[in-house]
Amino acid sequence: MADIITKTPIWEKLGFRKASGVSEAGWGHTALAAIVSLIYFFPVLVIIITSFKLQTDALAVPAKLFPTSLFGLLPESMTFKPTLENFTSVFSRAFTNGGAVENTGFDRFFFNSLFIAGTSVLLALVIGTLAAFGFSRYPLKGNDTYLFIILTTRMLPAVVVIIPVMLMLRVVGLSGSYLGIILLYTAFNLPFTIWMMKSFFDELSPDVEDAARIDGSSDRRVFFKICLPQVLAGLAATFVFGIILTWNEFLFALLLSSVDTRTVPVAMSQAVSGGGIGVLWGLLAAIETLFLIPVFLVTFFMQNQLLRGVTFGTVKR
């Protein structure tokens, strides 16, 4: 029997998967959904548009939303002339009253954000996955109590937790260092990593693991060859949520990073205030747009994994 070979449309390859056996919605529903998502997306859209505006255009009321007049179709008052000036001044600025071009340090801050968020989320994923497997497969006496305690640190607002955390880091001499903030974010990500990964492991069929044991696998091989590959989608989902949370974290970063380890959210707040000429909206929007790109890419390329969930077609219950 020849398998039916279907061509995958490009939009499906890009990650827009259509659920099989579900007929597509009509135009009415689609239009409604488009309007609602536009409302959701509007703040982000305004930021992106603003990042291409000069200060005068950025301050214009009503807002100028179109970068082109569409060959004279739109009136002058609604259009602006796009510029890349904001993006260059994110990284270096020249003072209007002369002097050398100065580095703003944002290249360093972007590196810090990527390095700190990436390392701590991966670290939390490694530790959390192992811990979750332990909680799921080798339960302790009072297993649920431990799981509950792990979550308590996230039950309070960050502001409340931060004072003891600051003191702890200062006492051990890690305040302001990469190691300090990475460890902190790892601890910050662990509770939900453990909880999420445990739920994925709990979903797996224990029969499959027993089958592997009978087939001659050691416990370690069962974990790496059988369990882990089945929760890849879960790992991806946990990774994305962790990245989004850590990438945007402000309070801990503000109080626990030094000049060298400053992350973008902190630097952003400092770059726009001060200067005495009001907020540079175009510059702020440019930083935000650049800041958006990494998480946007991570989420976009992992959305297949996020949406897929875990399939258990081989096990009937």
Added chain:
Amino acid sequence: MAATKITALALNGVSKSYGKVRALAGLSFEVAEGRFFALFGPSSVGKTTTLRAIAGLVQPDAGSIRIGGADVTHAPIKGRGVSMVFQSFALYPHLTVANNLAYPLVEEGVDKSEIAKRVKETADMLRLSHRLERKPSTLSGGEQQRVALGRSLIRRPKILLLDEPLTNLDAKLRHEMRAELKRLHRQFGMTIVYATPDELEALSMGEEIAVMRDGRVVQIGTPDELFDHPSDLYVAAKIGSPHMNTIQVKVGSDGNSLETPFGSVPAPRIIGGLSAGEALVLGVRPSDLRLAQGAAASLAPSVQQLEPLGDVTVVSLTASGQQLRIVLPEAQAIGMKTGDAVPIVIDPTKLHLFRGRDGLALSRQS
């Protein structure tokens, strides 16, 4: 079939409890090498726990398990030479069919060319060659079942454990797989322990059957032995379809007849004799009852229900609130109506007698 005397597997007094639940209570049986051995009993009777103990997934609390003469009670899983097919199939969902089949060999460290050869052989044998690159979730139930079987057979185990392997298949596939399993058993000649709650599967496939109850074996025997000489009411009720008729009876005052709600029947000769007035349970298979030709009827109950099954008809009869089923060739049942009185003859040599107190069978004088 040449019956070998070598014992492939022996369980002796194996017990296992999960908390307060007693799964196995002093389970003992032996399986000769190359035998198709069926563990038969309703669900939660301890069949799965038995198989898991043999495989090494469960450590018994007491008792011993010997495989090929060696005590493996507390031995590691690896090296027992046992493979198992799970009720849920338990295929590796992230691996292709080829890799599912190859898995036990990879774990054994067999080299690649040999693995490729054996995967191909196994796939050919189980008609899976065209599915090798598929993931298990895209296969039909029957194909998944064959992959599970192939994965268990590929490393040529000494003992193959099958845990209700047909339960998740539809009726037609079940029938096919029964034949397929028998064929594989003939072809490979390995020892098979087959757990099933299905009487038909146990009887049609098991060369020897252990009937289980509450974590113990009640009776072991060939299908004929279990059918002809059930050791107690439990076995009598489980084996045979439609089930054996059981009737509360009393031994007559002369000690030679049985008083049934349908009338009096002559008692079979029992070792040790019968005492007058003793309460017994009379068992008679629906196929051992015949219509009386002429005036020799022992009983004459009336028809309550007719179940035509094609070539035979199951007739439910009733008298004094007691039910009696009888299997008749279709021709004899034609024209019967509910309420008709049907004259019946009971052959005293086909009767089974059980003690009313504990349900144990009374042995007949031969």
